[in-house]
Every structure is written in C-alpha cells, then in structure tokens.
Amino acid sequence: MTTSDHIVRDHKPVTLLGGGEVFEGDIGAALALAPTCVAADSGAALALAAGVELAAVIGDFDSAPAEVLARIPSERCHRVAEQESTDFDKALTRIDAPLVLGVGFTGARLDHQLAAFNTLATYPDRPCILLGAHEIVLLAPPRITLPTGAGDVVSLMPLAPVTGRSRRLEWPIDGLDFAPGGRVGTSNRALGPVALEMDGPDMLLILPRRLMAPLAAQLLRPDHAQWPARA
Structure with a gap:
C-alpha cells in the first residue's frame, strides 16, 4: 500500500x-x-x-x-x-x-x-x-500514559509473543512473557493513570468506553510514539 x-x-x-x-x-x-x-x-x-x-x-x-x-x-x-x-x-x-x-x-x-x-x-x-x-479496543502503542482512574479495568491480550513494562497497574507486567496460548493480561486494574511500554506491536489494549475521548487526545499529541509499518 x-x-x-x-x-x-x-x-x-x-x-x-x-x-x-x-x-x-x-x-x-x-x-x-x-x-x-x-x-x-x-x-x-x-x-x-x-x-x-x-x-x-x-x-x-x-x-x-x-x-x-x-x-x-x-x-x-x-x-x-x-x-x-x-x-x-x-x-x-x-x-x-x-x-x-x-x-x-x-x-x-x-x-x-x-x-x-x-x-x-x-x-x-x-x-x-x-x-x-462497553469498551474500546486498540493496538497498544510503544509508550503511552492511559487516562485511567483507580479501579478501571485494563485488559491486555497478546496477538503474538510480546513483553512490556507498566506503572500503576495492580499486577505489573514487567518481566512477563505474553503470548497466544500462554500468558494473557485480562482484567488487570488501574491504580491511577497507567503508563505502558510495549516491546512490539502485538498487544491489544481493552479499556472502558468512557476513556475514548481522552485517549484519542493522547494519541493525537505530536510527541506520541507510534509503531512503523511492518516490513
């Protein structure tokens, strides 16, 4: 394309x-x-x-x-x-x-x-x-701070093997290997605004629907990190 x-x-x-x-x-x-x-x-x-x-x-x-x-x-x-x-x-x-x-x-x-x-x-x-x-779904970008509040459900569903890091998740993802048929990250919970870093473009991020507008604003920021096209 x-x-x-x-x-x-x-x-x-x-x-x-x-x-x-x-x-x-x-x-x-x-x-x-x-x-x-x-x-x-x-x-x-x-x-x-x-x-x-x-x-x-x-x-x-x-x-x-x-x-x-x-x-x-x-x-x-x-x-x-x-x-x-x-x-x-x-x-x-x-x-x-x-x-x-x-x-x-x-x-x-x-x-x-x-x-x-x-x-x-x-x-x-x-x-x-x-x-x-009830939810929005997107591919988790390389780095993002989510507009979550304490108690918000943050679900992570891998579409391929992938690793990452988090801050202010009740169950941190640092050091974990996610993969289809292996570990998934459903029903995690935010302790406040959640910061995520992913090592590859292979993780679906599922969040409460009410976060669509503030999340869209975050994705539109000129300093927002994006993935390149796949080779």
Missing part, C-alpha cells in the same frame, strides 16, 4: 463505519471527535439510516445493498475487488488520517470481530480505536 492508494485524506481523525453491531450513541460519539465519515461496504447502510454524509464508501460491495449504493454519489463509491482482505482492512489502509475511530466492527459475528483485531496488528502504523458497547 502506497500513498497513491489513499482515497480519503484528512488532517483530523476519521470515523469509519462497519456493518457490525452499533449501540446507542456510538455514531454521535465518534463523529464528535472525527467528523469526516467513511463506510466500509455495508456500513454505508448504517450511515444513511443515521443521516450521516459519507466522504467515501470502500469495500468489495458484496454486502452493501444496491439500493443503498444508488443513493451515494458514484464518485464516492470505491470498489476494491480483491478477496484477500476484509472490508475493514480495505478501508483502513486507504484512509490517511492521524487516527481512525471504528464503529460497527465489534459485536455481531465473532469471526468479523477477530478479523478486525488482526487488522489492527497488521497495520500498527495506522492508529485506530474500535468502539464497542
């Missing part, structure tokens, strides 16, 4: 709508932080139902109803015909923005949700927060 493949470019965060479960307040919460809206295939139906103007629809168009696409200007509909990637993958990689807020990629079908998590790890250079009913 090169810069010439980008369909949507914005210097502000972008909201990306998918076809999964969407809960009350999801779209409004995302658009308040990321007013430009893009749909991944069947997410276009969700946008139209909510009265949201779309900057683009991106996908293979095998799930977006034809009557929905007919209501969107043709120049905003971008079909990506290959079947080697998901619609979330197709859309995320064609958005050039400092942050993407994904709505409609959690809940509903579990295979779609797991595929979305895999995409987060596949493209660690593209910061993205997925919004769920």
Whole structure:
C-alpha cells in the first residue's frame, strides 16, 4: 500500500463505519471527535439510516445493498475487488488520517470481530480505536500514559509473543512473557493513570468506553510514539 492508494485524506481523525453491531450513541460519539465519515461496504447502510454524509464508501460491495449504493454519489463509491482482505482492512489502509475511530466492527459475528483485531496488528502504523458497547479496543502503542482512574479495568491480550513494562497497574507486567496460548493480561486494574511500554506491536489494549475521548487526545499529541509499518 502506497500513498497513491489513499482515497480519503484528512488532517483530523476519521470515523469509519462497519456493518457490525452499533449501540446507542456510538455514531454521535465518534463523529464528535472525527467528523469526516467513511463506510466500509455495508456500513454505508448504517450511515444513511443515521443521516450521516459519507466522504467515501470502500469495500468489495458484496454486502452493501444496491439500493443503498444508488443513493451515494458514484464518485464516492470505491470498489476494491480483491478477496484477500476484509472490508475493514480495505478501508483502513486507504484512509490517511492521524487516527481512525471504528464503529460497527465489534459485536455481531465473532469471526468479523477477530478479523478486525488482526487488522489492527497488521497495520500498527495506522492508529485506530474500535468502539464497542462497553469498551474500546486498540493496538497498544510503544509508550503511552492511559487516562485511567483507580479501579478501571485494563485488559491486555497478546496477538503474538510480546513483553512490556507498566506503572500503576495492580499486577505489573514487567518481566512477563505474553503470548497466544500462554500468558494473557485480562482484567488487570488501574491504580491511577497507567503508563505502558510495549516491546512490539502485538498487544491489544481493552479499556472502558468512557476513556475514548481522552485517549484519542493522547494519541493525537505530536510527541506520541507510534509503531512503523511492518516490513
């Protein structure tokens, strides 16, 4: 993927709508932080139902109803015909923005949700927060101080072997080896603002939903550490 493949470019965060479960307040919460809206295939139906103007629809168009696409200007509909990637993958990689807020990629079908998590790890250079009913999910960056309060649940789920360090977690992660099929870090608890350092782009971070706005602000800081693209 090169810069010439980008369909949507914005210097502000972008909201990306998918076809999964969407809960009350999801779209409004995302658009308040990321007013430009893009749909991944069947997410276009969700946008139209909510009265949201779309900057683009991106996908293979095998799930977006034809009557929905007919209501969107043709120049905003971008079909990506290959079947080697998901619609979330197709859309995320064609958005050039400092942050993407994904709505409609959690809940509903579990295979779609797991595929979305895999995409987060596949493209660690593209910061993205997925919004769920009660939680947000993102790939843990190299270093971050989370806007958590005492008692907040902080869950860490490895997608590959990875190590890291923490401050102000009830159960510190220093010196621990995390891996699928091995140690995971679910249901840890914050003792205050949690500082994390990860040694690789392979750890999912799951936090309370109410932290989305302050976490987005943290990710948008010019001194925020980001992962490079995978080789």
